[in-house]
Amino acid sequence: MAATRDQIMKAAIQHLNESPAASMAQLAEAVGISRATLHRHFSSRDDLMLALAHRAHDQWEDLQTSSGMVAATASQDRAALERALKALLEGLIEVADEYGFGLTDDRLATHPELKRRADELEEREVVFYAAAQRAGLLRADLPARWISNTVFGLLVAVRESLRNGDVARRDVARLLLDTFLHGAAPEKERA
Amino acid sequence: MAATRDQIMKAAIQHLNESPAASMAQLAEAVGISRATLHRHFSSRDDLMLALAHRAHDQWEDLQTSSGMVAATASQDRAALERALKALLEGLIEVADEYGFGLTDDRLATHPELKRRADELEEREVVFYAAAQRAGLLRADLPARWISNTVFGLLVAVRESLRNGDVARRDVARLLLDTFLHGAAPEKERA
DNA sequence: AGCATGTGAGACGAAATTGTCTCAAACAAT
DNA sequence: ATTGTTTGAGACAATTTCGTCTCACATGCT
Secondary structure, three states: OOOOHHHHHHHHHHHHHHOOOOOHHHHHHHHOOOHHHHHHHOOOHHHHHHHHHHHHHHHHHHHHHHOOHHHHHHHOOHHHHHHHHHHHHHHHHHHHHHOHHHHOOHHHHHOHHHHHHHHHHHHHHHHHHHHHHHOOOOOOOOOHHHHHHHHHHHHHHHHHHHHHOOOOHHHHHHHHHHHHHHOOOOOOOOO | OOOOHHHHHHHHHHHHHHOOOOOHHHHHHHHOOOHHHHHHHOOOHHHHHHHHHHHHHHHHHHHHHHOOHHHHHHHOOHHHHHHHHHHHHHHHHHHHHHOHHHHOOHHHHHOHHHHHHHHHHHHHHHHHHHHHHHOOOOOOOOOHHHHHHHHHHHHHHHHHHHHHOOOOHHHHHHHHHHHHHHOOOOOOOOO
16 A cells, blocks of 8 residues: 555544544554554654644644735734634634644643744734734734634634534534624624 | 542642643652552542543533523523523633543543533533523524534633633633623624 | 551553564566 | 565564552551
């Protein structure tokens, strides 16, 4: 069974999303290669996880640019910020869904190198949210870091919803955006 | 070092919140007892985790009653539902904070017996949210299960915020309630 | 003092996982 | 066809964790 490094990583991610604690042997089987071959591509389990996390972080970083988040933060333009916010959240859903296991894996979250990178990326988003607050796009009475953590939490909610089959995949983006921006109370309500 | 079963569990929970993958040896050390004694109280690691989860579920279930959630669901009374919603969310913060590691521990989430109990408790909340929707307290255009998952996600956000020190403990309840009900957009805004 | 109970330290084997290695078979390229 | 590369199967030692067990010691009670 031949497999490129890329195919291995994709299959590994897919399996880790179902069994976050899978062993190297289980991952090799899921990929369809032998344990020896898996070790030829990734010298250790840490190596593999590092590579997967690095890939996820790359996609995340690319999204921050492609969504216009970076540019909008710099421009402080309200319309640009609004477009970027929507694109960012929609993109985050995809990344978070693909690398879902990473959302709640403690070993990844506490890995020094990975934590540094994640903190750095998250910090950019905090700055972006702060800019959105100044533009009147997001409430100014909420800490920007809380907003950032809220988005993270809602991504976890999306993952849960999809895993349980509670909502259809095509609906999650709308639900996330809507809930994040307007909350769960009716518009006229003041609770 | 003498310790009651209760003290052991409390100390174990505390340590697991910092090191979710802690071994029995590490837990024993954190509790301040020997590994042998820990095994005298809990025959296996599974046994300990089961006991901890059971305790968490009990508190959760108690909260569903003490918050008035159960009664309000049955009564369909709008004011009662509103009071219950507030009390439930505030109580969930405490439970989720105390047993934070359980929010994202895959081994607990997939344990058949625990999953059954958690699903059962969550189902009650879904019914409650549905009642709140009928009473006009929550938006009717959101799936009740999505609302339930949203609350779960926001609890994860709370845990993250407290771990990182992003927000003060006394503020989290207000932030959670406020964000959950009204979202992150300014009231006049329509994004 | 004498006795019973609980505890800590540590040894022990069992099991799982990891990373390395060897060797034979399959494969690709020339 | 031959050569060089890659792969799979499996053996291997090292490590970790777990659950059990023994034994000495302390603590409390009568």
